[in-house]
Every structure is written in structure tokens, then in C-alpha cells.
Amino acid sequence: MLKKKFLPAFHGLRDAWGHPAVRIQIILGILAVIAGFVLKLTILEWAFVVFAIGLVIGAEVFNTCIEKLCDLHSTEYDHRIEVIKDMSAGGVLIAALTALVIAVMILLEHLN
Numbered sequence: 001m002l003k004k005k006f007l008p009a010f011h012g013l014r015d016a017w018g019h020p021a022v023r024i025q026i027i028l029g030i031l032a033v034i035a036g037f038v039l040k041l042t043i044l045e046w047a048f049v050v051f052a053i054g055l056v057i058g059a060e061v062f063n064t065c066i067e068k069l070c071d072l073h074s075t076e077y078d079h080r081i082e083v084i085k086d087m088s089a090g091g092v093l094i095a096a097l098t099a100l101v102i103a104v105m106i107l108l109e110h111l112n
């Protein structure tokens with residue numbers, strides 16, 4: 001039952017890994033974890049870092065899905081697709097900026 005529910009999700013993540021944008025976010029997430037060990041983060045700081053990594057990778061996976069859905073509909077220029085894809089990219093930007101603010105706050109705390 002659980003296997004049936006989760007296995008397709010893991011297949012989805014394997015497919016998502018095939019997309020450069022998702023791969024870059026996962027690699028950045030791994031670098032953030034390495035930096036976290038170097039800086040010896042507190043448990044609360046780790047909670048924010050893990051949250052930020054999950055937020056950005058999750059947003060990028062959804063963005064990739066939306067791009068694929070749009071391309072399934074049409075790869076010709078379509079203003080409606082442009083709006084949808086731009087909005088989806090905007091969602092990733094919000095997640096990335098949130099992660100950046102968290103990273104800067106933690107860095108400032110540790111450099112002081």
C-alpha cells in the first residue's frame with residue numbers, strides 16, 4: 001500500500017533529476033548542507049536551512065512540471081503559456097529569495 005503510494009513519487013524525483021534546473025538546486029542544497037557542517041549550525045539554524053532547501057527544490061520540481069505541461073499543450077509561441085511559465089518561474093524566485101535571506105542571516109550571525 002505505502003510502496004504503491006510512494007514508489008511513483010520516487011520515480012518522479014528520478015525523472016526530475018534529469019532536468020538541469022532541478023539538478024542545480026539539489027547540488028546547491030548539498031553545498032548548503034556542507035556549509036552548515038563547516039559553520040557548525042545550531043539545531044534551529046539547521047531547521048531553517050532544511051526548510052529552505054526543501055522549499056526551493058520543491059518549487060523547482062513543480063516549476064519543471066508546469067513547463068512540461070505547457071510544452072505538452074504547445075511549443076509554439078502562446079502569450080498564455082508565457083504568462084503561466086513566467087508566473088511559475090516567479091514562484092521559484094520567491095522560494096530562492098527566501099532561501100537567500102535565510103542564508104545571509106545565518107552567515108552574518110556566524111561571521112560576527
Ligand SMILES: Nc1ncnc2c1ncn2[C@@H]1O[C@H](COP(=O)(O)OP(=O)(O)OP(=O)(O)O)[C@@H](O)[C@H]1O
Binds near residue numbers: 078
Ligand atoms: N510556448 C511559449 N510561448 C511563449 N513564451 C514561452 C513559451 N515557452 C517559453 N516561453 C518563455 O520563455 C521562458 C523560459 O521558458 P522555458 O520553458 O525555456 O523555461 P526555462 O526557464 O528555460 O526552463 P528551466 O526551468 O528548465 O531552466 C518562459 O518563462 C516564457 O517567458
